[in-house]
Amino acid sequence: MLQQDQILEFQALLLAWYRSAKRDLPWRRSRDPYAIWVSEIMLQQTRVAAAIPYYERFLDRFPDFAALAIAPESELLAHWAGLGYYYRARNLQKAARSIVEKGNFPSTYADIRSLPGVGNYTAAAVASIGFDLPHAVLDGNVFRVVSRVMNDFTDISLTGGKLHFAEIAGRLLNRDCPGEHNQAMMELGATVCLPRNPQCLVCPINGLCAAKAAGAQQDLPVKSKAVRTLEEHRTVFWIEQQGRVLLWQRDAASRLMPGFWELPEAEQIGQPDVIATLGSFRHSITFHSYRFEVIRAATPGGTGPCRWLGVDEIAKLPLSTTARKARRIVAKAGILHSVAAAP
Numbered sequence: 207m208l209q210q211d212q213i214l215e216f217q218a219l220l221l222a223w224y225r226s227a228k229r230d231l232p233w234r235r236s237r238d239p240y241a242i243w244v245s246e247i248m249l250q251q252t253r254v255a256a257a258i259p260y261y262e263r264f265l266d267r268f269p270d271f272a273a274l275a276i277a278p279e280s281e282l283l284a285h286w287a288g289l290g291y292y293y294r295a296r297n298l299q300k301a302a303r304s305i306v307e308k309g310n311f312p313s314t315y316a317d318i319r320s321l322p323g324v325g326n327y328t329a330a331a332v333a334s335i336g337f338d339l340p341h342a343v344l345d346g347n348v349f350r351v352v353s354r355v356m357n358d359f360t361d362i363s364l365t366g367g368k369l370h371f372a373e374i375a376g377r378l379l380n381r382d383c384p385g386e387h388n389q390a391m392m393e394l395g396a397t398v399c400l401p402r403n404p405q406c407l408v409c410p411i412n413g414l415c416a417a418k419a420a421g422a423q424q425d426l427p428v429k430s431k432a433v434r435t436l437e438e439h440r441t442v443f444w445i446e447q448q449g450r451v452l453l454w455q456r457d458a459a460s461r462l463m464p465g466f467w468e469l470p471e472a473e474q475i476g477q478p479d480v481i482a483t484l485g486s487f488r489h490s491i492t493f494h495s496y497r498f499e500v501i502r503a504a505t506p507g508g509t510g511p512c513r514w515l516g517v518d519e520i521a522k523l524p525l526s527t528t529a530r531k532a533r534r535i536v537a538k539a540g541i542l543h544s545v546a547a548a549p
Contacts, residue, residue, distance in 0.1 A: 207356070207377070208414065216355070216414050217380040217387065223410035224390035229254075229397070232262060234389065239311045239336030240271050243318075246328045247298055251291045254396070260289055271311060274302040283465060283524030290491075290527050292463050297323025315341050326372075335385035342375035343388040344368070347395025352378070353427035354399060357416035363430040435495050442469040442528065443478060443503040444536050450514040452505075453529070466526045467515075474510045478503040485535040489528050498528060500535040 208216060228234070231254065233245035244264060248257045264285050268274040274282070277299065286295040301321040305311055312318045314337075319329035330341035342348075349362045352371050355378075360367045380387035398405045404423050406412050417423040445452040453467045454474050481502040489496045515523070525533070 207374070212414060213378060216378060216411055219410045219414075220390045220394065221380065221383070221386060224386065224393055227397075228389070228393055232258060237336060239313075239318075239332055241265060242336045243311075243324075243328070243332050244298065246331045247294050247323065248289065250294065250328070252289055257289070260286070271302040271305045274299055275306045279465065280524055284522065287524050288527060288530060292466065294323060297321075311336075313337050315339055331388060334388050338383070338385055340379060340381045340384045342372070342379040342384070343392065344372050344375050345392060345395075347392045347399070348375055348388075349427050350401065351391055351395045351399050354404070354417035354423050355411065355415050357420050357422055357426070359426065359428050361430055362427045435490075435493050437495050437497070439497050439499070440471060441499045441501055442471055442532050443475070443501050444469060444484065444532065444541070445475075445478065445503050445505060446517075446541070447505055447514065450516055451520060452509060452512045453515055453520070453523075454510070454512040456526075463526055465524060467520075467523045467529060468526050469529050469532050470510070470512050474512055475506045475508065476510075478506040480504075484539045484541070487531045487535060489531065496528075498532065500532045502536075502539075502541065 233242060236242065245257070245261055248261055248264075252260075267281075267285055268277060279296075279299070282295055282299055283292060286292060289295075301323060304321065312321065315329050315333040318324060318332050319326065324332075327343055327345050330343045333339040333341045334343065349371055352358070352374050353360070353362065356374060358371075358374075360370050362368065362371060375391075378391075394409070394411075398409050402424075406415070406418050406423060409415065409418075412418055415423070417426050443452075452470055452475070454470055455467050456462070456464055458464050481504055484500045484502055486497060486499045489498060520533070
């Protein structure tokens with residue numbers, strides 16, 4: 207562990223670097239805990255560049271927790287469509303309704319942590335950035351920075367390892383400006399202390415990094431081997447008739463993406479007559495990797511649970527990510543020009 211004078215040096219170097227080198231991200235322009243909370247939920251499973259336009263559109267439509275609390279679920283999901291992991295959006299709204307009942311956004315770590323969908327990391331981020339509370343964040347970027355600075359080979363995938371690094375991150379935390387310190391730690395891991403090719407020469411704390419001194423930075427952090435990805439091939443059908451397209455909606459009680467609309471597969475309509483193969487795309491969920499083939503097909507004898515919906519109507523529906531990807535394949539094939547302008 208670093209000595210106290212080294213910790214103070216670490217904090218000073220990190221903060222000076224962050225203030226001069228940080229990226230200009232929209233959620234960094236606000237101290238509104240609601241806006242910070244929305245950004246942190248979006249960024250849980252989404253790259254920064256991909257999240258920015260969604261974040262800006264979301265706040266434009268739902269500028270505060272009161273607006274989010276009363277929004278129709280279909281509209282909420284439509285604004286989230288494309289980000290995936292839709293339980294995040296539902297938890298946001300569930301939490302917003304809880305906040306409305308209480309009257310104000312929670313201002314303590316414990317109360318923020320109690321919101322639906324909020325874990326230790328998100329609670330620490332919102333508490334520190336929104337309220338200057340001294341709670342250290344611990345995400346993949348911070349694990350990497352801390353393990354390398356300490357040259358610590360503790361396994362970060364184990365519960366004991368997480369607790370171990372949480373304690374160290376807490377000791378390193380700059381309690382005079384915890385929110386800025388946390389953002390600096392995450393920024394360092396995201397832009398300099400990279401997983402495969404750490405930019406040690408330009409790192410502001412390279413003189414304090416024990417892993418760099420030992421030449422072990424490429425070996426850290428230690429994480430147990432991931433579960434092998436499962437491959438699966440599937441086919442979806444684009445069936446159009448007089449400006450209408452055949453889709454089906456997941457049940458409201460479905461475990462996976464309840465209420466979302468999908469293009470039919472053989473499970474819904476059997477095996478229709480194939481007109482043409484339009485293309486394919488890949489889609490990954492946790493340890494599953496799917497290859498979807500998009501087939502233009504003739505109208506089947508029976509439509510099962512599917513409904514005919516107008517092309518213009520589709521753009522307003524909460525479509526699953528796979529349905530959106532398939533729709534882009536159709537647009538690229540030039541079959542339906544009005545689809546090309548859809549998001």
